[in-house]
Amino acid sequence: MLRSTTQKRTFVSSARALANHGKPQNPPIDNTVKMRIQPIIRTGETIEVKRARLVYQSRKRGILESDLLLSRFAKKYLQTFSEEELDEYDRLLDEPDWDIYYWATKNYDVTPLPDKWKDSKILQMLQNDARNEEKEILRMPELDFPKEK
16 A cells, blocks of 8 residues: 655755855855966967968957957958067967957956056057947958969
């Protein structure tokens, strides 16, 4: 014979239960640990290879906002940059995506501009480009592949 057993559910609201038995859900973050991957030092890279790498790194940032701003900027200016300007742009791309985005849009309340970028010609050009004074619809530029013979 089957017996029907009904159990009454109770909810405990004691301080100990609410505190998850002393185990925090999210452990505190230790702000003293800072991990940053150092940029790769490239030697022997031709200027054509550097330009191609910078185009790729401008397009594949990880967040669409930065991809859009940087890929359009790269398409517009990289072919005219000198080796020193390419080096400066390369160093800028070593910064975190959201920092670059906020600096390009001059949103310094979210991410303050470090002193090392205050006089950057490349960043000023990026800021001017990001302003989009022509009010054009922003799209990712087409990739230019070498034509096959």
